Amino acid sequence: MAGWKSLFPVDLAEESRLSRREFARFLALVSAGFTGGIGYLWLRKKPLDGAPDPPGEAPATLRVCGAGDVGPGNSFLFTFRNPQDRCILVHTLQGHWRAYRQTCTHLGCAVRWDGRGLECPCHNGHFEVEQGFPVQGPPTRPLSRLDVEVRADGGVWVVGDQDRPSAMSGLS
Amino acid sequence: MVDPAYGFYIDPQRCIGCRSCVAACAECGTHRGHAMIHLDELDRRASTQTGPTVCMHCEDPICAMACPADAIKRTEDGVVHASQKPRCVACQNCELSCPFGVPIVLPGLEQMLKCDLCYDRSSTGLRPMCATVCPSQALLFAPRHEVAAMRSSQPLRDFQVGTLAIRTRTALMVPDPGQPLNLDVAALLDGDF
Numbered sequence: 555m556a557g558w559k560s561l562f563p564v565d566l567a568e569e570s571r572l573s574r575r576e577f578a579r580f581l582a583l584v585s586a587g588f589t590g591g592i593g594y595l596w597l598r599k600k601p602l603d604g605a606p607d608p609p610g611e612a613p614a615t616l617r618v619c620g621a622g623d624v625g626p627g628n629s630f631l632f633t634f635r636n637p638q639d640r641c642i643l644v645h646t647l648q649g650h651w652r653a654y655r656q657t658c659t660h661l662g663c664a665v666r667w668d669g670r671g672l673e674c675p676c677h678n679g680h681f682e683v684e685q686g687f688p689v690q691g692p693p694t695r696p697l698s699r700l701d702v703e704v705r706a707d708g709g710v711w712v713v714g715d716q717d718r719p720s721a722m723s724g725l726s
Numbered sequence: 727m728v729d730p731a732y733g734f735y736i737d738p739q740r741c742i743g744c745r746s747c748v749a750a751c752a753e754c755g756t757h758r759g760h761a762m763i764h765l766d767e768l769d770r771r772a773s774t775q776t777g778p779t780v781c782m783h784c785e786d787p788i789c790a791m792a793c794p795a796d797a798i799k800r801t802e803d804g805v806v807h808a809s810q811k812p813r814c815v816a817c818q819n820c821e822l823s824c825p826f827g828v829p830i831v832l833p834g835l836e837q838m839l840k841c842d843l844c845y846d847r848s849s850t851g852l853r854p855m856c857a858t859v860c861p862s863q864a865l866l867f868a869p870r871h872e873v874a875a876m877r878s879s880q881p882l883r884d885f886q887v888g889t890l891a892i893r894t895r896t897a898l899m900v901p902d903p904g905q906p907l908n909l910d911v912a913a914l915l916d917g918d919f
Contacts, residue, residue: 564790566799566807 617709618643618653618702624710629667631656634700634712640664641700642672643710646683653700653712654686660693672697728803728848733870734857735881736778737899740864743767743776747856747865754844754855756808760832762841763856778865780856781806781828781841782885783895789820789829789840797838804895805845809838825887825909873897885909 563569572580616634624630630643640656644667654672656664663676671689672681679691686697699716743765751761764779787806790798797813798820800806809820816836820829829840844854848867852858857867866873873881881897884906891906898907 562796564787564798564800566801569799 614714616712618712619710621704621708621710627669632712641712642667643702643712644672644683650684651702651704651710652683652686653702654681655698655700657698658693659688659695659697660691665697727801728805728843728845729851730803731869731871732848732867733873733881734780734783734843734854734896735866735868735873735877735899736780736896737864737866737877737879738775738777739879739899740862741765741776741778742862742864743774744861746859746861747778750855750859751841751844755846756842756844757839758835760830760835760839762828762830762839764827778856779826779828780854780865780896781843782826782892782898783843785893785895788823788825788890788892789838792819792823794819801845803849805843805848806840807842807845808840811837814838825885825890825892825911882907887911 616632618632619630624643624645626645626649627647628645630645632641632643633639634641634655641653642656642665643651643653645651654665656666658665658674658676658679660674660677660679663674665672665674665679665681667673667683668680671683672686673679674681674691674693677692679693680689681687681693681697682689686699688694688696701713701716703711703713705711745765747763748761748765751757751763752759762780766777766779768775768777783800783804783806785804787798787800790800790806793809794817795809795813795815797809797815798806799810814837816831816838818831818838820838820840821827821831829838831838844852844856848854853867854865856865857863860866866876868876877899879899879901880903882900882903883894883897885892885894886906886908900907
């Protein structure tokens with residue numbers, strides 16, 4: 555039988571028939587496609603940076619609130635660089651102070667404190683509170699983090715942007 | 727699936743030209759109101775002889791081989807179907823290639839339709855529409871083993887078109903089916919009809 559005849563069979567039943575060789579070829583091609591696709595995605599993956607810094611001059615320091623105003627397990631909202639630069643100060647149950655920008659690194663909704671971590675309600679993304687790394691949901695990059703100090707005057711101060719954490723620092 | 731024990735038999739000697747088959751064919755659900763039967767007056771000046779033509783359902787269908795769109799398919803019961811609508815490009819290759827002149831590309835519909843043995847009927851055990859209405863049973867759908875006893879003519883299923891040997895599912899009833907019938911299509915085209 556000529557080669558083209560086997561490709562275009564007259565019999566209807568032959569048309570849906572799949573030979574072992576064709577099936578193996580299909581599997582190999584699909585596997586190669588998946589492998590290549592994963593490799594391509596790996597090559598152009600986004601670096602594990604935090605959210606970009608918002609525009610505006612950073613004030614050298616900002617007194618957010620008094621240390622006694624926010625008890626452990628509570629949060630406090632403030633703005634830092636400009637009125638649109640919304641940030642969240644968290645007093646964790648362990649007694650640490652943490653401050654992050656509220657911009658979720660997935661699609662930019664405002665994250666909020668849910669008592670255990672930071673939660674983005676838009677797509678159910680969660681960030682752990684110690685370093686701002688994503689732990690659940692679509693976000694892949696950590697939140698933009700601010701440096702916090704508790705000063706002798708009893709105030710909680712934000713003293714500037716912190717360097718973005720890297721994947722390695724998150725794993726260590 | 728059409729019962730393989732059943733054959734379709736065309737007996738032109740019995741045809742009286744009543745056109746019942748043509749009317750019934752158009753009634754068939756798969757034919758969309760169009761008759762797929764050609765009823766020809768063979769030599770109108772000299773004779774009243776008419777000849778019905780339904781698809782011979784070749785074992786190696788020439789129409790399907792000529793189809794560039796892979797639109798003509800045969801089911802396992804040997805029935806060659808009308809073109810598949812999504813594939814047919816109405817190129818008329820099938821019309822030109824068929825030595826029996828069966829396929830029809832209808833203007834306006836832009837799709838080849840042909841006799842499919844009334845597949846909606848014959849696949850469920852009913853006879854094709856034409857065979858149910860033919861008053862002289864020139865078109866006969868019957869068990870193969872009964873035909874020899876029913877008729878003096880005998881079925882012929884082998885044809886010769888030039889160098890091409892054709893074996894068909896549908897049989898032509900002829901008085902002496904010894905040799906394959908030589909269809910000289912070119913001679914017909916040269917004739918003064």
